[in-house]
Amino acid sequence: MTNLDPxxxxxxxxxxxxxxxxxxxxxxxxxxxxxxxxxxxPYSRLELVAEARLPRKTAPVVxxxxxxxxxxxxxxxxxxxGYTDVSLCAGGAPGWEAAGFTLFKGVNxxxxxxxxxxxxxxxxxxxxxxxxxxxRAGGERLVLLDGRTPAEFRKMTIPGSVxxxxxxxxxxxxxxxxxDETPIVVNCAGRTRSIIGAQSLRNxxxxxxxxxxxxGTQGWELAGFELERGATRSYPQEIAPEAQARSREAAGRxxxxxxxxxxxxxxLEAWRADGSRTLYVLDVRTEEEYAAGHLAGARHAPGGQxxxxxxxxxxxxxxxxxxxxxxxxxxxxxxxxxxxxxxxASVLDVDLGAEPGLTTEAPAEAAVxxxxxxxxxxxxxxxxxxxxxxxxxxxxxxxxDGHIAAARWGIRPRxxxxxxxxxxxxxxxxxxxxxxxxxxxxxxxxxxxLHRLTGGPxxxxxxxxxxxxTPETPADGDCIxxxxxxxxxxxxxxxxxxxYLDWETGxxxxxxxQESGVFRLGG
Numbered sequence: 001m002t003n004l005d006p007x008x009x010x011x012x013x014x015x016x017x018x019x020x021x022x023x024x025x026x027x028x029x030x031x032x033x034x035x036x037x038x039x040x041x042p043y044s045r046l047e048l049v050a051e052a053r054l055p056r057k058t059a060p061v062v063x064x065x066x067x068x069x070x071x072x073x074x075x076x077x078x079x080x081x082g083y084t085d086v087s088l089c090a091g092g093a094p095g096w097e098a099a100g101f102t103l104f105k106g107v108n109x110x111x112x113x114x115x116x117x118x119x120x121x122x123x124x125x126x127x128x129x130x131x132x133x134x135x136r137a138g139g140e141r142l143v144l145l146d147g148r149t150p151a152e153f154r155k156m157t158i159p160g161s162v163x164x165x166x167x168x169x170x171x172x173x174x175x176x177x178x179x180d181e182t183p184i185v186v187n188c189a190g191r192t193r194s195i196i197g198a199q200s201l202r203n204x205x206x207x208x209x210x211x212x213x214x215x216g217t218q219g220w221e222l223a224g225f226e227l228e229r230g231a232t233r234s235y236p237q238e239i240a241p242e243a244q245a246r247s248r249e250a251a252g253r254x255x256x257x258x259x260x261x262x263x264x265x266x267x268l269e270a271w272r273a274d275g276s277r278t279l280y281v282l283d284v285r286t287e288e289e290y291a292a293g294h295l296a297g298a299r300h301a302p303g304g305q306x307x308x309x310x311x312x313x314x315x316x317x318x319x320x321x322x323x324x325x326x327x328x329x330x331x332x333x334x335x336x337x338x339x340x341x342x343x344x345a346s347v348l349d350v351d352l353g354a355e356p357g358l359t360t361e362a363p364a365e366a367a368v369x370x371x372x373x374x375x376x377x378x379x380x381x382x383x384x385x386x387x388x389x390x391x392x393x394x395x396x397x398x399x400x401d402g403h404i405a406a407a408r409w410g411i412r413p414r415x416x417x418x419x420x421x422x423x424x425x426x427x428x429x430x431x432x433x434x435x436x437x438x439x440x441x442x443x444x445x446x447x448x449x450l451h452r453l454t455g456g457p458x459x460x461x462x463x464x465x466x467x468x469x470t471p472e473t474p475a476d477g478d479c480i481x482x483x484x485x486x487x488x489x490x491x492x493x494x495x496x497x498x499x500y501l502d503w504e505t506g507x508x509x510x511x512x513x514q515e516s517g518v519f520r521l522g523g
Contacts, residue, residue, distance in 0.1 A: 067091050
């Protein structure tokens with residue numbers, strides 16, 4: 001197994017050649033500081049997500065941990081799955097920093113930083129919360145569109161806004177704005193999607209004034225205004241034929257103006273057969289449209305979220321990305337941004353609204369063979385009376401909220417620290433796939449008498465098991481799967497909101513020339 005010096009890894013990340021730079025630490029560790037281009041695949045779930053994020057098993061993969069040996073274990077797991085070119089970052093994250101490179105706080109770093117660059121380069125107009133509300137209170141009609149996911153919109157939004165995720169904005173606009181004079185304002189929870197959404201509409205050449213709402217819902221609260229919770233307002237689901245035609249026309253103009261490549265079915269099939277390049281085929285329509293029928297092998301990635309959190313779908317830098325939709329506008333607007341972020345993205349020249357032979361089956365998720373004998377909640381007391389140890393593998397904060405009183409908390413990368421005796425029965429309280437992954441590590445530690453407790457907290461309570469909440473256990477430092485970094489910024493903590501916004505606006509200053517150099521934006 002090869003150990004690569006960070007100084008060897010860093011230039012490869014922007015060389016144009018394929019590389020997957022994976023941070024296999026848990027989400028909380030990753031969010032507290034990681035390299036700009038690192039993608040998080042936590043070791044606790046590695047085998048469940050690897051094949052979707054790393055579809056070509058011969059692609060070069062470099063693993064980073066905390067200098068604690070987790071990357072070596074992760075390399076063995078990937079080797080078991082058939083990956084053939086796996087290396088380690090020498091020294092892990094501490095080694096990266098010791099080499100003089102920055103560890104960035106937060107998540108979805110390239111996407112977040114890109115939004116800031118878009119605003120700076122494109123001069124995207126913006127309104128503060130106070131300016132927006134003053135104009136609205138003065139009787140001006142403004143259309144406020146929330147560019148986040150429907151779930152985020154329901155959690156909290158600005159009163160009067162309408163849910164319209166970013167990739168849907170241009171496609172759905174005729175049903176939301178009937179003239180070319182009404183000002184359009186796009187908001188999100190912070191900054192990135194407000195900026196990208198507004199600039200996406202501006203890229204279409206609208207006559208309407210278009211603005212980003214500065215700092216989104218957080219800025220709204222910081223201005224002293226209240227948010228609305230539980231809202232259900234949304235764009236109309238049906239699109240009129242004339243709106244479909246306008247969407248197609250806009251897609252053609254956008255592709256031509258921004259040189260967005262288009263590929264046909266024959267090219268797609270040739271790329272699928274090309275074992276030398278990684279290929280991601282992503283359907284950027286809504287979840288409902290995807291479920292109704294999509295190309296076989298395509299994964300769902302709503303366009304707005306794909307730009308916002310590209311690393312949740314694409315782990316291999318330098319890979320080919322092909323986007324699919326119906327009229328071409330959602331795919332083109334998404335591809336435009338991905339290409340500006342340095343990705344090799346194209347649009348498939350297929351109208352999924354009229355394409356025969358679509359499937360409703362999503363690509364198969366990773367399956368972990370069942371090896372652990374099941375223990376029903378009613379049988380737990382007997383087994384523990386014989387000396388069995390009970391380990392709860394729930395997320396750390398979920399364990400705090402409620403767990404079986406006799407259970408210890410554990411997480412896969414640190415199971416060795418529990419000091420479990422190999423000659424005892426060990427019962428794992430976790431979903432089947434998580435328990436099976438942990439069992440691999442426990443077996444390597446010599447533990448063979450392993451079982452899985454069925455059900456969850458509600459089932460355990462119903463069975464009469466003694467439940468407990470421990471707000472301080474596990475300690476914050478042990479909750480490596482939870483990101484405390486401004487974690488309650490959406491729950492009324494104004495200091496956390498200020499901290500988050502300062503973090504995001506400060507990203508450009510943190511980047512070095514290599515990191516900022518991947519962004520390709522015109523004036």
